[in-house]
Amino acid sequence: MRHGLILWREDELSLADVTARQVRLQQAIAAAGLDGVLIYTNHVRSAGVTWVSGFTPYWSDGLVLVLRDGLPIFLTALSKRVGEWVKSVAPTFEVAHSPFPGKLAGERLAQLGAKRLGVVELDRMPGGVVDEILSVLPVELSDATELFTAVRGKADRAELDLVRRTDDIAREAFKAGDIKGRLAGDFTGPVERAVRLAGAEECYVAVAPDLSQDRRFIRTGRQELGRTFAVRLSLAYNGVWVRRIETFSAVSEIAARLASVSAELDRVSPAFPANGSISAFRLPYGAELIDWHLEAPHGTRPLKVVADAQTPLAAPVPYGILTTAFTLDGETIVASRPVGLGDSSMREAAE
Amino acid sequence: MIGEIRKKRLIEAMLEAGLDGLVLYGNAWQNDYLRYAADFGILEGEGLAVVTRDGDVTLYLDDELEGERAAVECPEVKTVVADDLIGTVSGVIGRLGNSRIAAGPKRHLPYGLAAQRGDLRFEDATALVDRLLMVKSADELNAVRSAARLADEGYAVFRNAAAVGKKDYELIAEIESFFRNEGVDDNFMIIGVGGPEVRGMAPPLGKILKPGDLVTTELTPCVNGYYVQICRTLVIGEPNEAQRKVFGIYNDALEAGLAVVRPGVTAADIARAENDIFRAHGLGEYVTSEYTRVRGHGLGLFPDTKPHILEDVNTVIEEGMSMIVHPNTYNPEIGYFVHGDSLIVRADGPEILTKTPRELFSVGARRIAA
Incomplete structure (x- = not known):
């Protein structure tokens, strides 16, 4: 509910x-x-x-x-x-x-x-x-x-502004997580609290607790965290849904590298078009893409996978959530960011 | 383990009814039928479980992320992800030929599924599954007891978080954070803040708690799929005379309802016992649908399952049911008021699950939010 x-x-x-x-x-x-x-x-x-x-x-x-x-x-x-x-x-x-x-x-x-x-x-x-x-x-x-x-499929300015705002809530909320926590819940409990304190109307948290073993996400808070882990935050704010995945590590050198990768993705992602392609998407230097998919609002579904490596986008979408999995310096990294929020998208939406 | 027990009961019920197959629909709102068969707590998208009389269960999901999660969280169930959920499941059912297949819940079953079945029509599985959902096995009841402990602990967190200046949604943030840490899958929760102007509960509206406010909540944590509810009301500051008097009426109504619970009575008997207390105080108008929905309800894999405790519901109460009795309604003097406890029906009467004292809690008006 x-x-x-x-x-x-x-x-x-x-x-x-x-x-x-x-x-x-x-x-x-x-x-x-x-x-x-x-x-x-x-x-x-x-x-x-x-x-x-x-x-x-x-x-x-x-x-x-x-x-x-x-x-x-x-x-x-x-x-x-x-x-x-x-x-x-x-x-x-x-x-x-x-x-x-x-x-x-x-x-x-x-x-x-x-x-x-x-x-x-x-x-x-x-x-x-x-x-x-x-x-x-x-x-x-x-x-x-x-x-x-x-x-x-045609976005309007209000919707794209809300996507940005919702993603901002997610990005800030991740800062509340304890990367040195032993269990997934040690990290996700404070993150969910921060999301809700920011006025979100819903929040689902899932964790891939040990990326060296498995990239799949589960909901349990009782799983022990590995050296690197990913957290998927799916949140609704004022009717708009955003997913954001971040990868973390309690090892300080890896954590610093992951923070740098995250910042780089934050810089390039919003302007990337939500057109179901990934060919021009800028991963960090040296990264090797494993997999990707694009989600978007579709019909009655807040977010649904609308394109991936095998399936082209069938119809225009108002905005997208691009999820990429890649390796970098021997570590597996998973990341999700909103796309289709660049200046041209905003101009079109305003019209 | 508990999933296996449920599956065994389901197959037995199918065989007894002479059914060859079952098709059960679910989403995160109405997940009980699907979860009974496939033991998956669906969150996004929709799912269908196809169960055959030889015990084969396949879970069909339309969401790729949920399919991935199902493969990890319930690996013993065959999971198929299909964007065209209706077409895929229709194809599977079609291959079962002219056999007896029932589907449910009837109201929620996707139109396309029935339409593609055509003249072969599904039988209605609603009553068969509802009975299994209502009368639980010993293992299910143990899961319900586990959830009850967290309902009590959750309410303690709620009470401790309440303070002057706090916003209603900030209380919910505290609760949800606590529940995530405790491994609670889901929580049905609504809230009311204020006085006589408050006629019911809803999601938070950003109200700021102030001295004299009643703060009502239904808290319904879900542990391993099973929901248990607690309803309590607290006052910011010292309760006034009217609030104390009204609490007494609701507490009497709750105790009157609980006193009736035992195998063989009907849901109507419980509702009548609660409502008679209100009528005796001249408050009969406030137990009608104008002011209240139900006087309690079943609990289990759905937070608002059958039987609904109402004076026109003649479902017979049986040993092994779990439910909440809650005489929640509007009071013209002080506003909407809630008070209720969850229970398991045993041969000798109710086993009360929620242990939070039945009192009108008070939070010091000097407790100010940070």
Whole structure:
């Protein structure tokens, strides 16, 4: 569940920012000849609704119905008491309550005489919700994932600023970790505390406890740390997700080298385009690339692998998280950084 | 070990029901069905477990990072990462042919999975799995007891962190840091800060604790997949007379509910016992859905599992269930108030799991946040 700070922060993501997104989606809906688009959300599959409204449910689920015009409607089984909280953190849609939100969506669509409804990730929509809609209205359902992805793929300035801010929180939080700790939890506990004190709404921490043995990440805090280890911080702030991986060592000479590599990556990564290529990415001198992948928001998923050495990027993404694994001076290093935040990306987003 | 025990129970239930296969869906919100079969605590993306009557379990995940983690954290389970989760699992099920396959939980099962099954339709596995989730084995109950210890310790951390000037989300930062150090996988937690204007709990809103505030929380740590909850309310400063009086009513309601718990009663009986205390004080209006959701609920691999403790739920309480009784609701004089303890249902009554004293805790108004 989400239980960090969830707030409407007009100075970071304004009503005008969100309205502009809604208008872009509504234009695409009309161009596709649809009466509306339905987007599902729970705290795992939150990204679609968060983008179109700024809202993430802390618990339970809901639907956002975006019609050709007017305010989107958030349909939820959450109580009216919780509805007051929803309105306080997302003044961007109408909130409608029903124990059966799909049925309520069907009723609203029937009132409009709707015939064609697009559904983002139709295959993944909970079957019970689809049954509820169709029990009220025999509407034609079609998959609207491509339509949504095309609109969503263009970043806006507010989003890219939030990515930078979220990454700043992650970078600062890593400083709280105790690299001389014996167990993973000795390092990750203070890091998570720092992330949450900075006002993040969610934080997942994972550790590759001994990079000389295994590069895979696990969640346990009870694992002993090896000579070099990596920590993956996945955090959400104001609806934007960032992952940052840093590699650490308790051995001072190695630690100094790792800090230098980290600083170098911080310098080059933001400007690197989120276009699914790595050919021009600047690894530290002498490094040998082992593996890489690019993650990005996709549909209802906050972050999903969208490209790697075998798979090219299929559609533009608003920003990316590039993860690289490489060897340098005999040590394995894993690093993740946001990409697609350079000046040209920011200019395009502002337009 | 505990995963093997669950798998054995699941296969036995399948055989008893004459099923050839089970398809169980899960995500980090509703993970209980998936975890029961595959023993994986999914965090990102979605998963499906396919279980066959000969005991074969395969976990299908759509997230590469989660697939990597599953391979390390539960190596005994076959894991397949598939971006096209629905197409992949549909193909697997299709190869099972015209056999009896049930799927669940019904409401959350992805639409595409049922659509691709076509005329062969899934049977509904919801009741079969819900029963296994509710009535637990001895090993599962031991896991629940372990989580209870951390619920108590977590609440002590929460109490110690509360101070004038502290923000609500800073309290949660302390708790989460403590839980990560203790190996707690997850924690369901909501909070309320203030007085009569507070009508419920939610994620933190950045409220600053001040003298006279009630600070309510549900704390629900998860250890090895099993959740246990504690609900308590504390006051910043000395409780006033109204707060003390209201605490007495909620404490009586909690004790009345707990006194009823034993095998053979219904969820409704427990709810009625709690609510009768409110009605006796002229507060009957505040036990309706306008002001409160449930009067308790089951606990296990989901923090809000069946049975829901409500006056219209006639689920029979059985030995081996774990649940919380919590008469949480709004009070017009002092605001939203919570008070509840987790328990295991034993033949002779409830085994109370949470040991934090049932009192209205007070944090000195002079304790100022650093």
